[in-house]
Amino acid sequence: xxxxxxxxxxxxxxxxxxxxxxxxxxxxxxxxxxxxxxxxxxxxxxxxxxxxxxxxxxxxxxxxxxxxxxxxxxxxxxxxxxxxxxxxxxxxxxxxxxxxxxxxxxxxxxxxxxxxxxxxxxxxxxxxxxxxxxxxxxxxxxxxxxxxxxxxxxxxxxxxxxxxxxxxxxxxxxxxxxxxxxxxxxxxxxxxxxxxxxxxxxxxxxxxxxxxxxxxxxxxxxxxxxxxxxxxxxxxxxxxxxxxxxxxxxxxxxxxxxxxxxxxxxxxxxxxxxxxxxxxxxxxxxxxxxxxxxxxxxxxxxxxxxxxxxxxxxxxxxxxxxxxxxxxxxxxxxxxxxxxxxxxxxxxxxxxxxxxxxxxxxxxxxxxxxxxxxxxxxxxxxx
Amino acid sequence: xxxxxxxxxxxxxxxxxxxxxxxxxxxxxxxxxxxxxxxxxxxxxxxxxxxxxxxxxxxxxxxxxxxxxxxxxxxxxxxxxxxxxxxxxxxxxxxxxxxxxxxxxxxxxxxxxxxxxxxxxxxxxxxxxxxxxxxxxxxxxxxxxxxxxxxxxxxxxxxxxxxxxxxxxxxxxxxxxxxxxxxxxxxxxxxxxxxxxxxxxxxxxxxxxxxxxxxxxxxxxxxxxxxxxxxxxxxxxxxxxxxxxxxxxxxxxxxxxxxxxxxxxxxxxxxxxxxxxxxxxxxxxxxxxxxxxxxxxxxxxxxxxxxxxxxxxxxxxxxxxxxxxxxxxxxxxxxxxxxxxxxxxxxxxxxxxxxxxxxxxxxxxxxxxxxxxxxxxxxxxxx
DNA sequence: CTGTTAGCGCATTCAG
DNA sequence: CTGAATGCGCTAACAG
Numbered sequence: 021x022x023x024x025x026x027x028x029x030x031x032x033x034x035x036x037x038x039x040x041x042x043x044x045x046x047x048x049x050x051x052x053x054x055x056x057x058x059x060x061x062x063x064x065x066x067x068x069x070x071x072x073x074x075x076x077x078x079x080x081x082x083x084x085x086x087x088x089x090x091x092x093x094x095x096x097x098x099x100x101x102x103x104x105x106x107x108x109x110x111x112x113x114x115x116x117x118x119x120x121x122x123x124x125x126x127x128x129x130x131x132x133x134x135x136x137x138x139x140x141x142x143x144x145x146x147x148x149x150x151x152x153x154x155x156x157x158x159x160x161x162x163x164x165x166x167x168x169x170x171x172x173x174x175x176x177x178x179x180x181x182x183x184x185x186x187x188x189x190x191x192x193x194x195x196x197x198x199x200x201x202x203x204x205x206x207x208x209x210x211x212x213x214x215x216x217x218x219x220x221x222x223x224x225x226x227x228x229x230x231x232x233x234x235x236x237x238x239x240x241x242x243x244x245x246x247x248x249x250x251x252x253x254x255x256x257x258x259x260x261x262x263x264x265x266x267x268x269x270x271x272x273x274x275x276x277x278x279x280x281x282x283x284x285x286x287x288x289x290x291x292x293x294x295x296x297x298x299x300x301x302x303x304x305x306x307x308x309x310x311x312x313x314x315x316x317x318x319x320x321x322x323x324x325x326x327x328x329x330x331x332x333x334x335x336x337x338x339x340x341x342x343x344x345x346x347x348x349x350x351x352x353x354x355x356x357x358x359x360x361x362x363x364x365x366x367x368x369x370x371x372x373x374x375x376x377x378x379x380x381x382x383x384x385x386x387x388x389x390x391x392x393x394x395x396x397x398x399x400x401x402x403x
Numbered sequence: 404x405x406x407x408x409x410x411x412x413x414x415x416x417x418x419x420x421x422x423x424x425x426x427x428x429x430x431x432x433x434x435x436x437x438x439x440x441x442x443x444x445x446x447x448x449x450x451x452x453x454x455x456x457x458x459x460x461x462x463x464x465x466x467x468x469x470x471x472x473x474x475x476x477x478x479x480x481x482x483x484x485x486x487x488x489x490x491x492x493x494x495x496x497x498x499x500x501x502x503x504x505x506x507x508x509x510x511x512x513x514x515x516x517x518x519x520x521x522x523x524x525x526x527x528x529x530x531x532x533x534x535x536x537x538x539x540x541x542x543x544x545x546x547x548x549x550x551x552x553x554x555x556x557x558x559x560x561x562x563x564x565x566x567x568x569x570x571x572x573x574x575x576x577x578x579x580x581x582x583x584x585x586x587x588x589x590x591x592x593x594x595x596x597x598x599x600x601x602x603x604x605x606x607x608x609x610x611x612x613x614x615x616x617x618x619x620x621x622x623x624x625x626x627x628x629x630x631x632x633x634x635x636x637x638x639x640x641x642x643x644x645x646x647x648x649x650x651x652x653x654x655x656x657x658x659x660x661x662x663x664x665x666x667x668x669x670x671x672x673x674x675x676x677x678x679x680x681x682x683x684x685x686x687x688x689x690x691x692x693x694x695x696x697x698x699x700x701x702x703x704x705x706x707x708x709x710x711x712x713x714x715x716x717x718x719x720x721x722x723x724x725x726x727x728x729x730x731x732x733x734x735x736x737x738x739x740x741x742x743x744x745x746x747x748x749x750x751x752x753x754x755x756x757x758x759x760x761x762x763x764x765x766x767x768x769x770x771x772x773x774x775x776x777x778x779x780x781x782x783x784x785x786x
Numbered sequence: 787c788t789g790t791t792a793g794c795g796c797a798t799t800c801a802g
Numbered sequence: 803c804t805g806a807a808t809g810c811g812c813t814a815a816c817a818g
Contacts (some may be wrong), residue, residue, distance in 0.1 A: 026794095026795060026796085027795065027796060028795085028796095036804080036805085037804065037805045037806075038795090038796080038797095038805095039797080039798080039804070039805060039806080039807095040803090040804060040805080042796065042797055042798085043797090043803095043804090045796095045797095046797075050803055050804085051803070051804085052803060052804085055803090055804090067517070067521060068521075069518070069521040069522050070795080070796070071460075071522065071523060071524075071794090071795055071796070072522050072524050073456050073459045073460050073465065073523075073524060073794090073795080073796090074460055074794070074795035074796045074797090074810095075795075075796050075797070076456045076796090076810090077454075077456050077457055077460055077794090077795080077796070077797090077809095077810045077811065077812090078795070078796040078797040078798075078809080078810055079796075079797045079798080079810085080797085080798095080810070081797095082456065084499070087500065091481075091485075092480070092481030092482075092484045092485060093481050093687070097475070097481075098474075098475035098476050098480075099475075101475045101502070102474075102475060102502075105500070105502040109502075114499050114500070114501075114522075114524060115499065115500040116467070116497050116498065116499055116500070117470065117488070117497075117498040117499070117500045118497075119484070119485075119488040119492075134450070135452070138450060138451075138452035139452050139454065139455050139497075140454060140456075141454075141455050141456060141497060247691060278691065282691075285693070304476070305688065308630065308661065308665075310668070409810095409811060409812085410811065410812060411811080411812095419788080419789085420788070420789045420790075421789095421811090421812080421813095422788075422789065422790080422813080422814085423787090423788060423789080425812065425813060425814090426787095426788090426813095428812095429813080433787055433788085434787070434788085435787060435788085438787090438788090453811080453812070454810090454811055454812070456810090456811080456812090457794090457810070457811035457812040457813090458811075458812050458813070459794090459812090460794045460795065460796090460810090460811080460812070460813090461793080461794055461811070461812040461813040461814080462794085462812075462813050462814080463794070463813085463814090
């Protein structure tokens with residue numbers, strides 16, 4: 021059961037040449053069905069697993085996929101990773117972890133990209149929430165290195181991209197607050213150099229305009245996606261004179277919403293009584309905070325799943341269980357059941373494809389709605 | 404700058420054979436200093452990075468390290484990973500991610516081990532909090548596969564191990580509660596099949612005995628390391644008749660402590676007024692919950708750092724920056740500054756080495772101490 | 787100290 | 803449809 025066999029052993033046992041064994045292992049068509057069966061059986065019996073290293077060298081294409089992870093500390097990384105890992109588990113690919121040191125500088129970001137390019141270890145890269153690293157990813161694209169980006173970047177990407185529909189999500193969240201009667205709704209966006217922050221801001225603006233509400237610049241205070249920044253921004257908002265003070269806040273993510281919660285508590289304001297609050301992400305703790313947070317849920321698991329499937333399909337990867345199992349043609353399963361709200365841009369154009377997965381509004385206590393429910397967000401906001 | 408060179412190119416440019424280049428790259432001693440310099444310079448200039456794949460194949464030893472990650476959802480994984488990633492970044496090694504699907508069964512756990520063994524992709528394995536997977540890790544040991552386990556296992560391990568000093572940590576936490584005047588202190592351990600749960604329980608018992616307090620079985624209700632389980636156990640404890648009811652609870656980890664907080668809130672009890680609470684781990688959110696949680700801090704970052712250094716040293720890995728930089732002899736830096744409280748068992752014996760890193764008690768609001776401070780835990784409890 | 791030779795385990799020609 | 807031959811890029815013996 022432990023890789024002590026080589027392909028030669030299998031060839032000998034099956035009474036064929038190793039070239040034939042290799043053909044079977046790689047699902048080449050031109051093999052006699054009986055021979056194929058026999059080889060597959062022996063492979064199975066012996067628990068033979070071809071060496072990723074050797075086949076990478078010989079075939080010129082690796083079966084390793086790089087995953088570029090930003091600081092592990094973002095709370096949704098786990099979900100994204102689960103999506104990725106579960107798909108990878110079905111294939112012969114393995115994941116190589118590239119991480120970016122929070123504390124190191126610019127220099128470090130490019131050096132990771134260089135390593136990925138230079139070692140030629142991996143066949144492709146999944147860049148998760150690259151944030152400030154994303155400008156450097158263009159280099160990969162220029163080198164024709166198969167790359168898929170998951171959400172959140174500082175520039176419009178040069179590479180295929182999977183993310184959530186931030187605009188629609190924000191639009192629905194703010195619309196919900198408006199329907200609850202709020203007229204002075206503040207927004208604490210994340211860093212506006214990040215596209216996702218700008219998109220959520222855009223959704224916020226659209227909702228206000230749509231409902232004939234004014235866009236008050238005093239009600240917009242940029243945050244940093246961290247609780248501390250949220251608290252800071254909230255304090256500024258709540259320090260406004262009573263007639264300008266917001267009655268509701270839409271935070272750019274859940275973590276900043278936690279900061280808002282803290283700020284409100286500090287000054288004895290009750291949420292949602294004195295202040296309604298909506299976040300964005302629906303990270304796992306948001307159901308546990310008090311009051312439970314109303315928020316826009318991002319489909320993190322699906323984002324990972326979809327992105328890795330796109331990457332594998334680009335690598336022309338047959339999706340079969342490990343050696344010996346029948347070949348299953350690839351299907352981008354996560355896109356197959358075209359849900360409402362899914363948007364795909366540049367599907368066939370020369371521009372890199374962009375997949376926008378639908379979000380949903382998870383209504384809990386913090387916005388002051390009578391009881392919890394979920395609003396799937398199925399349509400783009402009217403232009 | 405992008406790996407378009409092979410070792411032959413460098414050899415040609417330097418006017419030597421590729422064998423010599425290889426020697427330099429691998430820090431072999433027998434090379435003329437001038438030649439070495441020249442080669443190093445050219446390597447640097449050309450941005451040459453040797454192929455991990457090819458050198459793995461040829462040398463018979465891979466420069467990939469496997470990391471076995473349990474469900475990504477444990478909140479301390481990020482810290483451990485950071486420690487690992489930062490050390491790896493200094494070396495020529497890369498990380499390969501193996502994850503265990505939460506939802507799949509037993510079967511799955513062994514199959515991951517099989518894959519690791521069979522593909523022979525990686526030179527060693529770091530198993531993080533293997534939990535229920537740990538029994539299977541014995542297989543690796545039997546196959547002489549270099550493995551280091553980080554904390555938390557169901558059985559005494561057959562392989563080198565790095566963790567925190569659970570007994571001392573728990574002992575100090577409970578002693579602190581006793582010093583604050585508590586006499587009926589309950590404990591909600593994690594699953595008792597996990598060694599770390601039993602060790603914390605042991606520390607709890609030692610502290611009580613040490614101070615002449617009785618060990619009341621009614622004050623011990625096993626949890627599941629999750630908030631929900633903590634809440635459940637806490638409810639049972641708080642339902643005890645007033646004279647038996649605990650005035651303080653020591654939760655087996657922070658997440659269960661959150662559950663205790665919820666249970667207390669539900670019945671209008673105030674923490675720490677009506678109930679003192681101490682957790683274990685000091686995960687990042689514990690400073691933000693209300694009241695801020697007193698807890699035993701585990702040195703997660705260091706655990707990762709220490710474990711990977713042990714593994715690399717076992718692989719006889721020279722710790723040098725990427726190709727071209729001067730060779731730096733390996734030093735297990737994280738153990739070099741022998742802090743107080745560090746315990747190392749079987750350092751030289753036939754038994755696998757076990758490293759116990761010191762914990763510290765982080766005193767915040769939830770235990771009712773006057774103000775926050777940190778107690779480093781420097782000594783083992785008296786036997 | 788250095789060059790030459792021979793593989794590592796596999797994929798991929800090219801002839802049959 | 804199949805086998806033999808060649809080489810992926812590098813390391814490790816072996817001779818100089």
